[in-house]
Amino acid sequence: MSETLISSASETYVEDSPCFDHFGLHADILKALAGQGYTTPTPIQAQAIPVILAGHDVMGVAQTGTGKTAGFSLPLIQQLVPFANTSASPARHPVRALVLTPTRELADQVAKNVWTYAEHTALRSTVVFGGMDMQPQVAELRRGVEILIATPGRLLDHIQQKNVQLDQVQILVLDEADRMLDMGFLPDLQRISNLLPRERQTLLFSATFSNEIKKLAASYLQNPITIEVAQRNSTATNVRQIVYEVADGDKQAAVVQLIRQRGLKQAIIFCNSKIGASRLARQLEREGIIVAAIHGDKTQNERMQALDAFKQGALEMLVATDVAARGLDIAELPAVINFDLPFNAEDYVHRIGRTGRAGASGEALSLCSPHESKHLAEIEKLIQRALERESLIIETARVPSRTRHRDHPSSARHATGKRSAFDAQTAELDDFFSKPYQPSNPILPANSAGADSTHANHPKVAPKRPLAALLGGMSYKPKANR
DSSP, X not given: OOEEEEEESSOEEEEEOOOGGGTTOOHHHHXXXXXXXXXXXXXXXXXXXXXXXXXXXXXXXXXXXXOHHHHHHHHHHHHHGGGOOOOSOXXXXXXXXXXXXXXXXXXXXXXXXXXXXXXXXXXXXXEEOTTSOHHHHHHHHHHOOSEEEEOHHHHHHHHHTTOOOOTTOOEEEEETHHHHHHTTOHHHHHXXXXXXXXXXXXEEEESOOOHHHHHHHHXXXXXXXXXXXXXXXXXXXXXXXXXXXXOGGGHHHHHHHHHHHTTOSOEEEEOSSHHHHHHHHHHHHHTTOOEEEEXXXXXHHHHHHHHHHHHTTSOSEEEEOGGGSSSOOOTTOOEEEESSOOSSHHXXXXXXXXXXXXXXXXXXXXXXXXXXXXXXXXXXXXXTSOXXXXXXXXXXXXXXXXXXXXXXXXXXHHHTTOSOSSOHHHHHHOGGGGSOOOXXXXXXXXXXXXXXXXXXXXXXXXXXXXXXXXXXXXSOOOXXXX
């Protein structure tokens, strides 16, 4: 039996965690949960669901991977079930619930969960975000949907084109609100809020709880009940966090060594920059690792293809910037690796939340160079604990190079075993590392439709098997008849 503290400005109380069927959820929702094998709610779900069903505004704070999405989507669907109907008229399907997320990947993930939980109801839901053709989104919106999941920018595009009306929204959800502030969404949020009815229920969920979030809550929520199921900004106890102090020039060799020594079959590797992610992906590919990189320079189709391939196990490693740090729900991901320590300490909490989800164990392995010691101190201050240190002796190896002269000093250092497997000088001498990254493994096409123009001069590589065949047609599509 678990107990969780629920607090608000006026009351503090503790409730026991019930089963899902104790909430009075509709039979169609319980059927969907049973189909997913869910029987017992997580602490955040156990505490948030009854409070949301009672009509309160809520600020929910919990560690990543603890089920926050179900914590707000299940009661949201429950409250909209009375409005479910099979009419073909769009007027019978106005937007009644709006869920805003900071990233496209998180919007897609939330949409999948909402679709799953509402599968046996007549409620319609859809998702809109940038980087994709607007016309299919326009068609879905004009058919009418009760639940709309969106990123702020693309939603404003649809509003401007009069594709959607928000004057009947009853429930507003801000997911990962702290990230929205980091990404400068506050003006967009205000514009959207001005179009919503003043009388509505507002739910704000996040894994981190800063003073800025408190200010945001004060402007959007009315007499909110704050639900915290863990210490603020804390990390999951089932994730082992290890720091390796290495030189900048040894980081790429260190990543390869960690992957092989620890026998990692899958991991997300986080970098702070797009070019850093591309270069690391190239090096891992040269080491025979099946890898893809996702970052802001990739088209949305490329990013979604890579994520789907990774979830299906067709990729071993996914190198990512923080675009992938929020909302990714990958079952039993054994580890995340911080190639670069994040500039924002709170991003560390979100990054390592990709592993150790739903009670599983995981590892968070971080490489820290001397100039990143300040970032490490800020992370430890935020999570209020010292991270475990381990030493890592970089093994030497001969790296083939296309352009390095045989008599170059760096060749001698590799030959004598006094230099790491990869160094910055190698990158400077080898034009391989100055080209834009494009995976040459058979998993992802080298030149997919809609690829960036920066990839135009890269040689084409014919894939042995198309991605769709590997995924078995399991990629997400919006519900056509809802």
